[in-house]
Amino acid sequence: MTTHTHQTAPTQFVEAKGIRFAYRRFGKASGVPLVFNMHFTGTMEHWDPLVTDGFAKDREVILFDNAGVSSSSGEVPTSVERMAANALAFIKALGLSQVDVLGFSLGGLVAQELTLVAPELVRRLVLVGTGPRSGESMASLTPEAQRIFGATYDPPDHLWLRVFFTPSEASQAAGRAYLKRFRRRTEGRDPEVNESVAPAQLEALAKWGAPRANPFDYLKAIHQPTLVINGHNDVIVYTINSYILQQNIPNAQLILYPDANHGSQYQYPERFVRHVSMFLSEEGA
Amino acid sequence: MTHTHVTAPTQFVEATGIRFAYRRFGRDTREPLLFMQHFRGGMDHWDPAITDGFAMDRPVILFNNAGVASSSGETPNTVDAMGDYAADFVGALGLSHVDVLGFSIGGYIAQALTLRHPALVKRLMLVGTGPRAGEPPTDPKYSQYGTSTDPGTGETGLEAFLYLFFSPSTSSQAAGRAFWERRHLRRKDIDPPSSAQAMKAQLAAIAEWREVRGERFGELKRIAQPTLVINGNRDIMVPTINSFTLSQQIPNAQLIIYPDSGHASHFQYPDLFLAHARLFLDR
Numbered sequence: 344m345t346t347h348t349h350q351t352a353p354t355q356f357v358e359a360k361g362i363r364f365a366y367r368r369f370g371k372a373s374g375v376p377l378v379f380n381m382h383f384t385g386t387m388e389h390w391d392p393l394v395t396d397g398f399a400k401d402r403e404v405i406l407f408d409n410a411g412v413s414s415s416s417g418e419v420p421t422s423v424e425r426m427a428a429n430a431l432a433f434i435k436a437l438g439l440s441q442v443d444v445l446g447f448s449l450g451g452l453v454a455q456e457l458t459l460v461a462p463e464l465v466r467r468l469v470l471v472g473t474g475p476r477s478g479e480s481m482a483s484l485t486p487e488a489q490r491i492f493g494a495t496y497d498p499p500d501h502l503w504l505r506v507f508f509t510p511s512e513a514s515q516a517a518g519r520a521y522l523k524r525f526r527r528r529t530e531g532r533d534p535e536v537n538e539s540v541a542p543a544q545l546e547a548l549a550k551w552g553a554p555r556a557n558p559f560d561y562l563k564a565i566h567q568p569t570l571v572i573n574g575h576n577d578v579i580v581y582t583i584n585s586y587i588l589q590q591n592i593p594n595a596q597l598i599l600y601p602d603a604n605h606g607s608q609y610q611y612p613e614r615f616v617r618h619v620s621m622f623l624s625e626e627g628a
Numbered sequence: 629m630t631h632t633h634v635t636a637p638t639q640f641v642e643a644t645g646i647r648f649a650y651r652r653f654g655r656d657t658r659e660p661l662l663f664m665q666h667f668r669g670g671m672d673h674w675d676p677a678i679t680d681g682f683a684m685d686r687p688v689i690l691f692n693n694a695g696v697a698s699s700s701g702e703t704p705n706t707v708d709a710m711g712d713y714a715a716d717f718v719g720a721l722g723l724s725h726v727d728v729l730g731f732s733i734g735g736y737i738a739q740a741l742t743l744r745h746p747a748l749v750k751r752l753m754l755v756g757t758g759p760r761a762g763e764p765p766t767d768p769k770y771s772q773y774g775t776s777t778d779p780g781t782g783e784t785g786l787e788a789f790l791y792l793f794f795s796p797s798t799s800s801q802a803a804g805r806a807f808w809e810r811r812h813l814r815r816k817d818i819d820p821p822s823s824a825q826a827m828k829a830q831l832a833a834i835a836e837w838r839e840v841r842g843e844r845f846g847e848l849k850r851i852a853q854p855t856l857v858i859n860g861n862r863d864i865m866v867p868t869i870n871s872f873t874l875s876q877q878i879p880n881a882q883l884i885i886y887p888d889s890g891h892a893s894h895f896q897y898p899d900l901f902l903a904h905a906r907l908f909l910d911r
Contacts, residue, residue, distance in 0.1 A: 568887075575875055575883070586872050589885055590861060597861075597885040599875050601854075614907070621903060 348399065349392035350528045352406075354414060359436035362429065365414035365533070366407035366437075370399030375466050377443045377623070378405045378434060380450030380457075382472075383544050386413035386533035389503075391609045392524050397616035402623070405442075407433055409453070412540060413533040419543035423449075423551045427456035434464065443623055445469040448580060448605065449544060452551050458565055468569040469619055472577055472605045474584025475559050475591065481552030484545075487578035500526070506579060507606025514602055517610040562591035569595040570622040572615065574603025596622065632683065633676035634814045636690075638698060643720035646713065649698035649819070650691035650721075654683030659750055661909070662689045662726040664714065664734030664741075666756070666891075667774065667834070668784060668827055670697030670819035676810050677898035682905070689726070691717055693737070695826045697819035705832035707733070707760075711740025718748055727909055729753040732866060732891065733830060736760075736837050742851055751909055752855040756863055756891040758870025759848055759877065761840040767864040774865070775827065782821035793892035795862050800888055803896040848877035855881040856908040858901065860889030882908065 347353070347369035356363050367387055368376070377398055379390060387406040395404050410429040411419035420426055430453055434442055444465050446454025451473025458465045474481050484492065491505045500522055508518035569592045573585040582599060589597035598618055600607040608615040631637070631653035640647050651671055652660070661682050665673055671690040682688050694713040695703030704710055714737055718726055725748050730738025735757025742749045773792050778785030784792075786808055794804035841847075855878045859871035868885065875883035884904055886893040894901040 575881065582876075583872075586869075586885075589887075590868075594887045595861070596887055597883065599872075599883040601875075601880045601882050614911075617907060618904075621900075625900075 349390070349395045354387070354531050354533070357433065357436045359432035360410075360429065362410045362415060362417035362432070364407055364410070364433045364436065366405060366433070368403060368405045368437075369395075370404040371401050372403050374402055375441050375443050376403035376405050376439065377445055378407070378430075380430065380444065380446035380453045381406075381409070381412070382448035382450055383548070384536050384541050385447075385450075386536060388413075388528065388533045389525065391521055391612055392527060393612035394608055394616060397612065398620065401620065402443075405437070408533065409433070411543070413536055419540050419547075421543050421546040421550070423452045423456050423547050424460075426453045426547060427460060430457050431461050431464070440464070441466050443467045443469070445471065445619070446473060447471040447608070448473055449548060452548075455562075455565065458567055459561065462566065465567055467623055468565065468567045469572065469622070470569060470585075470588060471572045471608055472574070472580055472585075473588070474580045475562060475587050476551055477554050477558030478552060478584040478587060479581050481548070481580065481584065482554065483549060483552070485578060485581065491579075503606070507604060507609055509574070509576060509602055509604045511602050514604065514610055518606075521606070521609040521612075559587060559591040562588065563593060565592045566594065568622070568625070570619060571595055571597045572608065572618070573599055574605060574607035574610070575599045575601055576603070577605045577607075579605040633674070633679045638671070638817050638819075641717070641720045643716040644713070646694045646699060646701040646716070648691055648694070648717045648720065650689055650717070652687060652689050653679075654688040655685055656687055658686055660687035660689045660723065660726050662691070662714075662718065662728050664693070664728065664730040664737050665690075665696070666732035666734055667830055668822045669734075670822060672697075672814060672819045673811060675807055675895045675898055676813055678894060678902060681898065681902040685906075686727075686909075689721070692819065693717070695823070695829065697822050697826075703826040703829035705829045705836070707736045707740045707833050707837050708744065710737045710833060711744050714741045715745040715748055724748075725750045727751045727753070729755065729905075730757060731755045731894070732757055733834060735866075736834075739848075739851070742853060743847055746852070749853055752851065752853045753858065753905060753908070754855060754871075754874055755858045755894050756860070756866055756871075757874070758866045759845050759873055760837055761844050762838075762870040762873060763867045764838055765865055765867060770864060775831075792865055793890055794896060795860065795888050795890045797888050800890065800896060804892070807892070807895040807898075845873065845877045848874065849879060851878045852880065854908070854911070856905065857881050857883045858886075858894060858904070860886050860891060860893030860896065862889070863891045863893075865891040
């Protein structure tokens, strides 16, 4: 059997809840697979091959497009809860009884919600560049995010240099290296999302971020060992939100990387894979 | 002969009129890792699981600063002066630079050493500590327990130690007791307790460290060294938010916060701490 990588893994499909979910599954088939949940307007293509292939050396990696995103059919729901219900349907359709879940940004919100509705399914949780319900400046895009997403870029991919990386020379160089890696897959690439995706995801983000009473209480119900990771100066989902997650989830570890923005895991892919692998491989729980 | 935490002999070196007590062990491969201890603590208050872990692939140096435990002299009453003494000690050993691990007040001293003698410090680890003018502790038992003394040993007793350094959970308290056993494995050539003068001067230094000097947190921008900041999620001695602040203000700092733990999260998770610290030091 061929060993597939980020570049070669074929896009497969599975049906659930009337949605045809696109996914890719590769890596060493042993233990609990790691399911990746993508950020705002992202597709399977936006993951970093150094990260996914890094994990795939000793575990199975599953990338997927949630409902209505890129190669998956259906519509993007306008709430995180319904996105999580779709993610759950997808995982169950694969016949999996237990997974580790990694969620980045919007994907981190989906990962939290998925953990709450299907606690028996989720073994360990990794929350990257994300935040809690009613987190700081999460009711709408941050002023920095509005500026960054409001500008135009040539080539359009250069958007991600601003979203994921700091203005420092070192961070921008890491960003350019990430873009090279992310363009490397040429065959069977996911199409960019259509124009209906961003408005629905923004609506879901706004509902999640809206103020409410005792907003962080729900985090006490996440009993899974959790690793929270971010850059030390995330301007898209402010870094303090990672601290809030760590302080309120009963069994959470926090790692913040230096001179890094929203995409710290793409700036320090090797370090990130080491830290997360160490966490996923811990004894117990 | 290869020495360990338990067997390394206490040695002495003189500098600026102080006879500094220290122990050096571990593989002679690279720059040593210098340990700076917490309030009232001496060389025997480190965790052998940690020191011996580091010693597998680098030299480890434990020492008592001026006036602490088996070192001579008087403990000064400012963190800056303690940092200068630490620099004198490193110089007296003939070392051009070291990696530094500072815990609690040892983390304040490590910052002072780094700011006042930047060429001496290659990499910095700040554990259970905070910046000048950080958020002070608010726990009602902090002062009473912090200065309490077990008459049998002349040091902080187990009950106070477990309260101050670990979280109230069963698993954290059990980890605290396991640490307490490890740290008492060494029975020969051990330090005497720190004097009342050392405690009083350290309290004065801690009080002075709480004062703003210039722009709040401004001096942290001048720490250019790669820095790893570590703490437990509920530190009642130096509240955890101070570790977040350190990581936000020091330009090249990575932060790690451990779950269900207090001031001594590194003693609670020695293996995980070692793995993280090594990844950082060896990068």
